[in-house]
Amino acid sequence: MSNSIEIPFSTTLLVRDTCLCLHVQRAARALARLFDDALRPAGLTNGQFSLMMSLNRPEPPPMGPVAALLAMDQTTLTAALKPLQRKGWVSVMENPKDRRGRLLVLTSEGKAVLAKALPIWKSTHATLDSTLPEGGPARLRQDLQAVSGMTAEVPKSSRSPRRLRQSATAE
Amino acid sequence: MSNSIEIPFSTTLLVRDTCLCLHVQRAARALARLFDDALRPAGLTNGQFSLMMSLNRPEPPPMGPVAALLAMDQTTLTAALKPLQRKGWVSVMENPKDRRGRLLVLTSEGKAVLAKALPIWKSTHATLDSTLPEGGPARLRQDLQAVSGMTAEVPKSSRSPRRLRQSATAE
DNA sequence: ACTAAATACATTGATATCAATAGAAATGAA
């Protein structure tokens, strides 16, 4: 019947060139590969490094705040902890103050792995920093912070149940 | 014997505050959720939207260039195409000019889905744009481009075989 | 033309990501 719907190629180019989501996903994949490669000799991925580093605190944190800090879903954190627990680098303990909760503890082995990874992170990040234009790194961090912050603040009480997932079938 | 290795908490704070990889991953997750939520009524994720939009060209592209455009591994693209093929939105054809290769074709149904998603992308992106400080979006795109570009250019011929994956066991 | 090297993809296995959902414990209102 009707001809198929055509989206102008110029629109495609516009989306390609301007979509911040796309640009961030691209950069995220590129940087993940960069740091994964660099950290491989230490046996860590970039995400594991960030997670374990965030657990290096005076007091072992519960899961919720850690997930929020990393801007990830709580279920993602649960999954991400599994391999670290298996390797004995992170211990997940019951919180005596709140028996629903867990406390995340970096083990001695975990700290050792992290200490080994730290100089790799430093040199990799120094290289990255020096590659960006003058003032770029700080500016970029600021802009990214604004983006991450945008979606973060959901007033605890106004949280409506999540929308139902759309059926996967088209239309 | 020796006490466990301790990484100063100040180092943890430094990494948290300065690591561009972490900042980008955080922003990537936050924006993914933002666009996934918005696009859900259209039945697309942010990644599927970007991928399908990149296929809206006068000539169907082979996989390699598309993977490069999205800064993703070629195997990731293969996997990402699977659900889109199942839904009949993308067709993967043999390239008559090079029988190793494939050509990625957006179907009429795919174009229709994309057309439905487009206004959602526009409004979501407009909101995002207006949330960032003056001049932020363009600046951010530029900086992200620099980051993505950094790791992208591997002169085709100098590609050495990928390093062996590190054994998963610590030490 | 023949063969070695390079190129284009696919498959497998492991981890990462999130929606939907469920369970257990804490909290608050009566």
Added chain:
DNA sequence: TTCATTTCTATTGATATCAATGTATTTAGT
């Protein structure tokens, strides 16, 4: 206290991501 609500986490299922590897095809060197 009692119970409805909220909070904290785990599980399941689907997709996303990449390393290692394998296969088929093309290209280049002879």
